[in-house]
Structures are given as structure tokens and as C-alpha cells.
Amino acid sequence: MSRFKRGAHVDSRAGFRQEKEDCPVPYGLLKAARKSGQLNLSGRGLTEVPQSVWRLNIDTPEEAQQNVSFGAADRWWEQADLTKLLLSSNKLQSLSEDVKLLPALLVLDIHDNQLSSLPDSIGDLEQLQKLILSHNKLTELPLGLWKLTNLRCLHLQQNLIKKIPLDLGQLVNLDELDLSNNHLMDIPESLANLKSLVKLNLSCNKLQSLPPGISEMKNLRMLDCSRNQIESIPPVLAQMESLEQLYLRHNKLRYLPELPCCKTLKDLFCGNNQIEVLEADHLKHLSALSFLELRDNKVKSLPEEITLLQGLERLDLTNNDISSLPCGLGALPKLKFLALEGNPLRTIRRDLLTKGTGELLKYLRSRIQEQPDGSLKEEPKTAMTLPSQAKINVHAIKTLKTLDYSEKQEGSIPDEVFDAVDDSPVANVNFSKNQLTEVPPRIMELKDTLADINLGFNKITTVPVDFSELKQLLHIDLRNNLLTSLPMELEGLTKLRSVILSFNRFKSFPDVLYRISSLETILISNNQVGGIDPVQMKTLNRLSTLDLSNNDIMQVPPELGNCTSLRALMLDGNPFRNPRAAILSKGTDAVLEYLRSRIPT
Template sequence: MQKRSSLQPRPTKASMLRQQGGGTGQQQQQQQPKSRPVNVAGTSPVPQQQQQPTVNKRNSKAQASEGIRAFMAAHRAVAAQRKKTSDSSSSMDKHQERPKIRVMTGAERYSYDDSDPFGMQNDKASLKLQTVIHQAKSSGKLNLSNRNLDRVPDEVWSMYHVDPNKIVVDFSSTDDAWYDSTELNKLIAADNAITEIDERIGQEFGALTLVDFRNNKLEKLPESLRQLHQLTVLHLSHNQIEIFPEQIYDLGARLRDLDLSHNLLTAVPQSIERLSQLEILHLNDNKIENVADGIGQLVKLRKLYLNENQLVELPALHHLQKWTKLEEMHLFKNQLRVLFRGDSARSSIVVALPLLSRLDVRQNSLTQIVEGEKVEISLPKLKELLLAYNQLSQDANGLEQVMAKAPSVQTLDLSSNLFSEIPDVVLTLQGLRRLDVSANHLRMLRPDLGKLEHLAVLSWEGNPLRSAPRNVSMAELIESLRSKLVLAEDQEKEGVPAANPGDNSDKEILSTGVSSSPASPSAAAAAASSTPQSPRPSGTLDLSRKQLSDLEPSMLSGHNPATLQLQHNMLETIPIQPLSSCQLTTTLVTLKLDHNRLKELTLTTTTDNNVFHSLKTLSITNSRISQLSVANTTEQQQMVFPQLVELDISINALTSLPENLRDYLPSLRTLKANTNRIDKIMPQTLDGLEIIDLGNNDIAYLPPEIGRIGTIRELMLYGNRFRIPRPAVLDQGTGAVLEFLKRRLGS
């Protein structure tokens, strides 16, 4: 038996792979390798071929070494421990939130409170204040408004204090450091209950340009306010200041906006002249009785508010001649008796306020505008002159003088005064747009107000007019005045004496409400020759909401109205016979038949008694009208409405309009047919019209030829079915629509 060798060779991966590759595919029995001969004599042993051990399976892999297995086991143990720790942490976080540690760098490393050096307290109000202060350091604006404060917190006054022993400079931080702070230039503490401003305001915040302590309880100001030499805006309204603060005078080098309104001031001292750079001065809603002459030295003043005080007079006019930059002066609700006061020591005074655009002197006790015979004041840029609620009359001294030197006035308020007639100087204001003469003693409205081409608003209510306008819109009233003026001019040219403005001829103008342009002189003469003579109509007869299905002549007897109202009844036809029997067909100017049951409107007749010779305005809205018809007869026909200027047939069931509409309504200027079922429109129908409303119909096509109608001033077409022009063009107005249609024609 061969002796087993004590040394057994270790199988390698390479030898095992060679053995697997050279096998016969059959499983072999594993045999022990033969031992090598022992080196007895110390010589090298002779190598002997050994049979390598076989493995159980031909495709099995070699096993990893002990070192590799130990290394991988160690890593698996570490990974398992990490997973176990992570799961444990997640479970704890669900039940208990870990405290957050604030990492403070830069300027935040300095603590204002040694008891809480890391800012871990949860005092919400304190934290909010610190946040506001922090933001102010970077923006330069500190807003403490509406915090119910009775004083400014000490943290504010010490916001820029830095303890050298607590500064940590961290150049890796992205936060704002103490050396990056911006000087405070705006301090706002409005809407609180602050009773006193600390003296530290001038010592700590010398760069302030705006200070706002509105709506507090201040009675005085700190002396250190004088040190704010950069201050330009100071707002102290709605406080309890009784004496004009002297500290403000030292801010005159830069102060431009000063608001001391809604305080308890009683006087404006002479020292106010030291505020030489002041542009806006609010002193309204105080108890000021006297204003020193020094206010006239504010050469840069643009807006002055002295309203709602107890002023009896202003400084003499020559003290105000340096107000060359003044734009607005508000003096309403005082006790002024004279607006511009002269000086008896001076022979003549000439003052110009070249930029003044608004002068408000309402609710005073003015009896005259200028005091003194040789006083001249020029207001070339004045746009608004408000003189309401005074005691002025057409004889008030200086009224015509001031208006004559104010040619640019657009708004003139003379309401609630003592005028018995409108001053002649008003007619010289060619740019006038709004005139208010309500609540005076006027007996008539002057027809020559029609000379004011731009007049758009005329308020006359509250006057004892002999024939007050009723049921007349403002535009209709103004247009009627212009029509009356044109008629008077035509009569003057023909040698006919013009009617006295005070006679009954004004009653027609003041009560009819004709809103159309006047007819030509030849047409007027022809109409006059064909119209039977009758008493001049006046006033309005209101028979609306009477449930009338027919009109009885007895209802009309004894009346000669210019306007007849029959709205909200049950009339099925126009009651021509009753009107004709009372001769109202020859005198009626306005007829309103809205909300009745008329099914058609006949435009022609064979009987002269059925002709409305003077009718200018006809309104038949919401009355079920389905067509505008013409009498079907071979007899000679007459026009029912030869003088009709405005026709309103909106909210009916019309499907079309006559192509030759102007043949039956030759004087028509305004056609309103909104909210019908009109599906087609012809250019001939609109020829000669000025105002056309065809909105909310079914018009599918808009003829481009309409663009050539030169009389159209207003064209409303919204709510129809046509797609051209697009709504964007319609929104631009009549001019854009007509221009679009012209381009469609290639003209």
C-alpha cells in the first residue's frame, strides 16, 4: 500500500476548468491524488503526474475564496445595519417631529436677546417683527402700519446696532451680512395708536426720505426731526397736533410733500415761508382761521389744500403773485366772502396764475370774486371753476372779469347761488363742456347757450322756470336750444323780428325736447305754409298706464300738449281720429306709444286729417309691430309723418324695413330698430340718416355701400349674424366700421 502524502495540492480555478473541458461527459468517481516522493537527500523531487480531483457536476462554477466571502459578508452586515437604522428613524419621525436647528450666518449670528441666542422661541408676533426688520435692512423700507402699536418698538431703533464680540464673518454664506445692510430711507407707521415719536429717529435714521405717521395720536414731534435733512415727504394727517410744528421749518431744504390734514391746527404761521421747496401742502380739515402772508413765498407750490377750515379771508392778492407753478387750489367749505382780495395801498394789481387748472371755492359765503377796482387776475389754463353754494349773482364784482381771463374753462359750476339770469360772460367760454346753473333764480334758459358748440352737460333743475323742461333728456334739451338759435338766426336773415327771449316762445323749446337738427329754411317755410294755424303747444299730457284700448276725445279736450304719453296701455292702432278731432295732429311734437298692442305702423294716408304735421319724435317700442306698411290704394297718398325726425321701433317683430323709407319719412335723422328680426338691410334705407341702431337683429350681410353714406354719425350693429366686419372692428366704433366698408368697395 502506497503511503499518502502529507501535502495535498490545492485545486485552482484554471485546473478545474481544464478538467471540465476535457471530460467525456460521463460522471467520474473522485479519487485521491497520489502523493509525491519525499525529498530525502535534500535534492529536488522528481515531478510526478497527478490526477486532479473531479467535481460533481460538469457545469458548476468555482467557489469564491475565503477572503472574498469574508469581505462580502462584512458588507452585507453593514448594509443590513443601515437599513435597520433607517427603518427605525422613519418610525420615530411619524410620532415625534425632530426639532429644527436654525443655522445663522452673517448678520444673523448677532442676537438681540441673550436669553434666546439662536432664535428658537416660537413667539409669532416677535418673529414677524424681526422678519420685517430683516427685510427693511435689505430694502431700506420699514412698514409698521396697522399693528396696534402705542410706540415704536425698541428693536426698530436698535436694528443697526452690532456687537463686535458676536460678529462671525462667514464668506461662504449667501445671506445678507451686517456689512451689506441698506440704510433706512422710508419709515411707515400709519394706522396705529402711537402717542409719541422717540428722539432716536433723528439719531438712528439720518437717511430717511419719507416718514409716514398718519392716523395716530401724536400731539407733538421730536426735536431730533430737525436732523432728517434728506426728508422729502412727511405725512402726519389724522393726529392731534394743535400748533404748527417748528421742527418742520428746518427741513425746508428738501421737503416737497407735507400733509398735516385732519389735525387741530388753528393758524398757518409766517415761518412757513422757510419751506421753499414745498410742492404739495395738505392743511385741510383743521380749524385754521388765519393764513399768514408767508404762504405766498412758496414759489414751487403746485397743489394747495385748505378746504374744510374756518378761513374768513386769504392773503392779499399781491402776496400770491409768486405762485406761478400752482396747479390746484382747494378752498371749499370755508367762510370766505371775497376770493381775491386787493390792497388799498396799491393803485393797481396785476397777477397771473399761469398753470392753475382747478379752483374749488364751493360752500363758502362769497358775494364777490375780486375786491378792488384796479385788480386784474389772469387764469389762462383754468379748466374747472367751481363756485357752487355761495351768494353770488350776475352783478357780483369780478365775476365777469375773472371769467374773461379764463378762456379755457371746461367745467363751470354756478349752482345754488342767487343768479336770476345766466351771465353774458358764460357765452364767451367756447370750450365749455359742463354748465351747472341748478338751484338759482332763473326764469328762463337762454337759447343762445346753443352757441357753445362743445356743451354736453347742462344742469338746470331747481329754478323757477316759467315752462320747465319735462321728460327731456339732457342731450335733447341742448339740441333744442341750438335749434331755437338757428331758427332765430334764420328769421333775422329774412327780416322777421326775433322773438323776445322772455315771451312764451321759449315754452316750446323748454318743454318739447326736440333732439334733431333743424330743417332747412326752405323746408321750414314749406311746412309753415301747409300747417294750419293753431295755438302754440306746451307741456306734457300723461295718459300712460290707464289700460286704454281706445282714446276718447273728452280725455283730450282742454289740452294742447307738445308731448303726449300713452305708454303701457292696450291700444291696437294709433288713435288718429281722437287726436285729429282735438287738432292735436297739427300741434303734437312728441308721441310715445311704448308697450301697447300695435301690429303695424302705416306711413301713408289719403286723408289730410290723418297727417301729423308737427310730430318730431315717435316712440313705439315693445308693441308687437311686424311691419311698416303703406296704404294700398290708387288714390293720391300723403305722408303721415312729414316732419318726423326720430323714430324708435325697438323691441318689436319687424323682419324688414322699406327700401324707400326716406320717401315716406323725408325728415328722418334717427332710426332705432334694435331687437327685432330684421334679416336684410339695403343701403337706400339708411340714406340720409345720422343715428342708426340695428343691433340685436338677424342681419346676415352688411352691404359695403353703407360706407359711402356720408351723413352717418353713429351706427350700431352689434348682435347680428354677419361675420364681416368682425366684432373687433365693431368695437372700434362707427368710424372704423365705415372705413372698413369703404375699403371693401375699394374706395
Template sequence: MNLNYNDVSKLPSSLSNLCKLTSLYLCHNRLAELPELNLPSLRELHLANNCLKELSSEVLGGLRGLRVLDLRENKLDELPDDITLLQMLERLDLANNTLSSVPCHLGLLPHLRSMPLEGNPLRLLRRDIVQRGTRQLLQHLRDKLPNPASSYPGFGEDSCHPDGGTFKEAAEERLPKLPDKWQLRNTRQLVYSEKAASVPEELLQSAVEAEVPAVDLSGNTLAALPDKLAELSGHVKELVVSCNHLTCLPSYLATFTHLVFLDVHANRLDALPDLSALKFLRELNMTHNRFTSLPECLRGSQSLEILFAGDNRITEVDVSLVASWPRIATFHINNNNIGYLPPTLGNVTQIRSLLVEGNPFRVPRAAIIAKGTNEIMSYLRSRVVPGAE
């Protein structure tokens, strides 16, 4: 069910009658809270860009089958301890909230492979740990557990996960077993994060045969993406190759025309191939690389909503490029080498989240930057010279 881009402010409890519902999209609405729901078949819940301030234990208890929970761009300042009731969770997107920390027992979730946290004021988690990627972050959280795993919600002494053994054993071991095509068809994603210099050919072949829509090769030491990956171009919607040693991306990425999400952060990239054919690309994470400019290859993209370009070497902001993205809502260019922030950027009014701190420009002043996006954009507009574009 797709209810994105509406003015929904409240959900009826009668939603629980949709007992066979598997996906629910509610992004870009005005939801401030969720009712208690019982949706045992729900696998994906997308709530990005709402006004949620908290999640109740009652809500989580009725959603235990979730694989994907997207809470990006809300107002969450903490997660409930009962978040680990979602023991089948594979992707938990918490980016751009107001979290100062996350529960350590999240590290026990046996299937969790992706947990974006950028854009949160994390005071109790070191930045370098967050930047190492989900795998190492979860290990760090497990290492900090003050109590036995059995003391946390959903993790009894004898609690077992679908692969056998206890949840703690599953989380700590994460043995690099290569799934066959039947397993990949069931999970609908290829995840291979083993600090490896190459990806097994047989694993990629299984992914091709399973027609997986999501590929995660993060946390390896890949110097180049395998040619075999090109055979997945007709199916993949999410591609994560972060935290590798990539110095360039293959031109065959232009054939991934269904791609919605691309994460290349924490590599050694200074350029992107031509991505103009990616008409559905909604989110690009290119942080922590060596880029000196914004992605010109995406000029005119009608679908790009989220661009993370922080921690690079970008020297200027091409406002005409940013303005060519009619749906751009999140634009992060923090920690670059930008010496001048053009006032006309304030006219790109579709921007809802702007991060610019950590650049050498002197205007706007740090006091204005600290007040957030609305104040920055308003200040920039006030400095636009009449007639300027």
C-alpha cells in the first residue's frame, strides 16, 4: 500500500484488519504518532519524512515480522528498549533524527545488515565508529553490553532464531556461509560483508538466478566492483558498496536503470560515471570520499531527494545543479572545502534538511548555522541581490 506524499496525520486502528498486508509506504506525511497495530505479515514499513517523536512498545509488539523499518527524517530523540522485539529486522534507517545514542542490544539482532545513522547528534557514539559501517558498529554495541543477552527484550536464554542456536550466538558468529539462490530468493537481498578483496563468483551467480533487488557489498576491501555484478542490472533497486577501497565505479552502473538507492560512502572516489540514465534514483550517499564537485552527471534528475556529500573536498556549490533537482529535500555538504555559500541556494525551497557546517566560508556565521536549516535558508534568501538567479 502506497500512501506517500499525502497529508496523513493519523492512522486508523482498522489498519489491523489488513492482516495480509506486506508493505506500507507512508513517507512524506504529517504523522506524529502511530496507533497500536497488529500486522503479522507486514515486512516493510516506510515512515520517512514525518513528525514522529517516539515509538511505543505497543506499536513494535504488533510488527514483529518487519524486515525493513525506515524512520529517516523524523524527530526521534530515543529508541525504546523494545526495538529488539523486531528480531527479523534487516534494515533500520534512523538517519536525520535527533538521537544522541542507540540501545546497545541492537547489536544482538541477528539479521540486521544496514542501519544508517548519519545526521543525528550522536554524543554517546564516537563518529569514527559510526563511519566504519553497520557491521563494525553492531560489533561495538555488542561489546558494550552491560548485561547478559537474555536480559533484553526478545532475547530469552533459550530464544532461538530461524537458523538455529541462540540469538546471541547468531549475532556474534555471523558465519560467512554462502547462500544459494533459494535462500536469496527468500531474503530478496545479497549481503556479503567479510572484509574480502573479492566476491565469490558462485555467490554472484546465485544472486543473478535469484534476481535479487538489493545488493550489499559493504565492509570489504574491494578495489573494483566485479564484472559479474553487471548481470544484476535489470533487477537491483538498492546497491550498497560503502566502506571498500574503490577508486572508481564501473560504467555499467548506467545500466542499473531501476536503482533507487546508491551508497558509495567511505571509499576513495573522486568521480562518478554517467548516471543520467538512473531515472528512479532517490538517494545517493557519497560521503567520505575525494570528490571535489557535486555530481554533474545527475543534473536534471527528477527523482533525487536525498544527497549526502559531506566529508569530501568539494570547493563550490553549483546552485543551478541543485535547483535542477525538483524533489531534493536533504542536501548535506558538511565538512568540505566550500569557501562561499551562494545566497541563491536559499531559493531552492524544496530543501528541508541542509547541513553545511565544517566548511571554510565565513558567511553565514556559525551562530546562524547552529540554528538549523530554516534559519540558514531564510538568511541566504535575505542576501539575494534582486535579479539574481
């Protein structure tokens, strides 16, 4: 009997104990993976993937070799095939051909390793939909990769790739492709076959041009070609019927791209180029544009045709050679942000520039009404122009749909102001720089048409619940007030795109903002906000600008890095230690990348 026991110990147990001791992956993880179909081995210092991982769905598990009974939860023979394998942030230099032993994989993440090559057998993973290979040392890609025709997402950024073969065109189901931060000199024409592609990132390469075939990608919404050596954009790019965001920063452009049929383009980023002249031919096709960035160029003047950009909301002209502004700029109905720092402006007083966009546009609008001899036009006397309304600009109400009663330092808005509206549709209200302690109740009379409201620089302590009835609101400016909270009913503002809450008294991030999915801009700097919820923030998939600077944030949650829609994230002036200032100075993309790398596994 003792001999039987000794034999059992040596023959049937020793092998498994040895494997368990040598394997750097806890056996409990493998056991759990058989049930869930998911295995996360990120950040474990692995230099190679243990054989037990590749053979997870082939070998009989250890407990099946032992004389033990199984409960319903431990039926290894009913195990799930592995569909998700995460191997990021290890020290892998190569990947075994045995990767083909996991044919059910849908997601394979190997980013942030030291891979210099991939096995050709990766092409056997026919079900694979998401492949993350960023931050490695890949110089070329195996032929097998192009067999993955079910692939939806392919990330190859931050590698050493010099050429992409024509075979790329076989990945016809791709909707996201990231080739940024490589050494690409050109892009194959076969890119035109990727007709399902929605996001394409080609930034930080050595591209001198784009293939004309790129215009055939009818579903592409975001194209990033920043930090290349591109001198011109092919006009056929305008045929991209869905393009909404185009990034051309840090190239060698001398003119704005001429995009004759592009009616969907909303954001055009052309900063850090060599653009000297803006021509009407380049502007007339951009009527849908909401954000135009031209900072750090050599623009000397703006044409009067700038008024063609009727949808423009943000215009960044920082660091150019502009000496004067066309008065027509003040007539752009939606323009809310105008950056002019670093220009040698001579025709506009410096103190006017420091008062902000609203005041500058107001000044330019007033110049439009000047006579050729320099005298101002006199408002025609009508039944609407009563002596008590002398300080109410009825002309602005009628022609610009703007009700302006700002800088009066008054504690309430006189009834005559609202009476002057009569039946005119008002889209913009400016009651800033008064002494208001509450939102004027009669604003609700404008609820059917009001799209923009400026109540900044007052003493407002609360926002009323019925504010949520202003269903057409696109922009709210409540900066420099005494607010500490917002009512949850504001989630009814389903069209709201931007909200400015800077310089108030918020101690926490208003929960209702997480519920307004249409938001694109949130400015809440200079408050006392102590933290944010990155999970809820990620649900705001249109959010591109988030300013949290000068608050009391002690810790930036790494999961904030998953908010990939963000293009401008401001965090400076908070007491957190990480990310360090050196990382913050690299810009939003670098900060988000850093935060993602810190997400615990």
C-alpha cells in the first residue's frame, strides 16, 4: 500500500506540481479563463507566453487528472473557448506560432511590448476582430495578417514600420485603423478598398502626399494626417461624404485645402503650417464648419468672405501676422470663441482684446453699421423704438436675433427689454456683466428659439429647474457667478453642445453633465472640484474639450485615458502629482496615452 502511495505521488502529481511552480501565470487565472473566455495577463513582466496559455482549450486541466468530484461550476469539459487575450505591458520580444491554437480569439491586445516580428500563423485567427499591436518594435508585418478579413480594429501606432503592402486592402471590414508614429513614406492605393473605415490616423509619419483613392472611403468620419510633410491636399478628398474631422497640423501646407463638395466637415485643424493667404475659393465650400484652427501660420489678413462660414463657432488664429480684422467677422451668427493672441493687431485697442470674444464681436458688429464718412447709422425711429428703450438695440433683435443687455451693472432686467422683443425670434441672449442674483424669469418667453445664453459675470447662486424647458439651447455661459450645483432636470437639454462654468463655487463635478450626451465642450476651470467619474465621462462620446484647470483634483483617474474623443484636456493648476508637468506639456494625446498605460489590470 505504501508503495502504491509513493508511486502515485511521483507519477501522477509531480509533473503538475512542477508545471505549476514554473508557470508565471497563476493556475487560478487559467481556470477562470476557461469559464469566462477572457484572460488578462497585462503587466506581469512576461518575457514569453507560457505554453499553458496557448494550449488552454486543448489540454485537460489539472483538476481533471485528480480523483475529485466536480460541482456544476467546475465542469471543465464545458469550458468556454478563449475569445479575449490581453498581453499588454510585458517584455515579449516574440510571439509563438502556437497563437493559432486559440482560433476563437476575437480580441488580442499585445501593445507596449518589445515585439520585432509576428508569426505568420496569426493569420489563422479567422474570427479576430480587434488587434492591438501599438508601442512595439515592428518593422514589417507578416503575410498572414492580411488574411484577417473579420478584423474591425487594427492599432499599429508607435512602431518602426516603413511600408504598408497593397494587401492592406483585403481588410475590408476595418472601421478603425491607426498607423500613427511610424516611418511611412507613402500609403498604398489599396487603402481605397477599406470602405467601412470610420477613423484613420496617419499622423507622425513622413508622408508627402495622400493617395487620391482615399476619397473612395465614403464612411470615413475622422482623418488625422498631422505631423507629416504634406504640401497639398488632393481636391478629390471632398468626395468623402461622411468626413467630419480633418487634422492637418504640422505639415507644409501653403493654402487651406480646397474641398468643393464636403458638406459634412465640422472641424478643420491646419495649425503649424505655412499658410499665408486665405482665399474665398477655399472658404466658400466650408459652410458647415464649426471649428477652424489656423494657429501658428503666416496669415496676414482675413478676407471679407469669412462671412461665408455661417456655421463657424470657434476660430483659432493665434500666432499669425494679422494686423486688422474684417468687420464682417462680427456678423457670424454662431461664433463664440475667437483666439487672436500673438498677432500684430493695430486697428483694435489692446484693452478691447482682453475683454473676450463677445466684446470684440460686439465692437466689430458696431463697425458694420458705420457710414462711409465714419459716422454711425442712426436707428430708424419706429413704433418699437420708445424713449424708455433707447438703450435697447432693436436693430440687433430684428436682424441678428440677439437680445443684448450686458454691462449695465443692474440687479434685474427691465421689462422693457423683453417687451422690445415683441414677436421677433431671438436666438441669442447676452445679460452678462450685470448684478443679477437669479436667472431672469422672463427668459422662458424665448424658449422656442433661444439657442445661446450668456449670463456670465453676475451673482447668480442657482439655476432654476424650468431652465430645462429651453429645449433649443446649444450654448450656456455661466462663468463668474456663485453657483455650487446644477439641477438634474437640465438633462432635458438634449441639444446642448457647450457649457461654461468657470470661476464659480463647484466642489464636485455636476452629475447632470454626465447625462447630457450631446455635450462637446465643458469648461469648469477655477472652481473647487475634487474629482471626476471617468466611467460616466466616457459616455460623453462627443466631448472634445474638457477644461478642469485650477481645481482641487488630488488624483487623476487613469480610466480618463479611455475618453478618446477628447482633443483638448486641461488639467494644470491642480494639486495632483501625476501626470507630471512634463507629460502635461506634451498635449492631450500624450496625457491620455499616459493615463491609459496606468490603468490597473
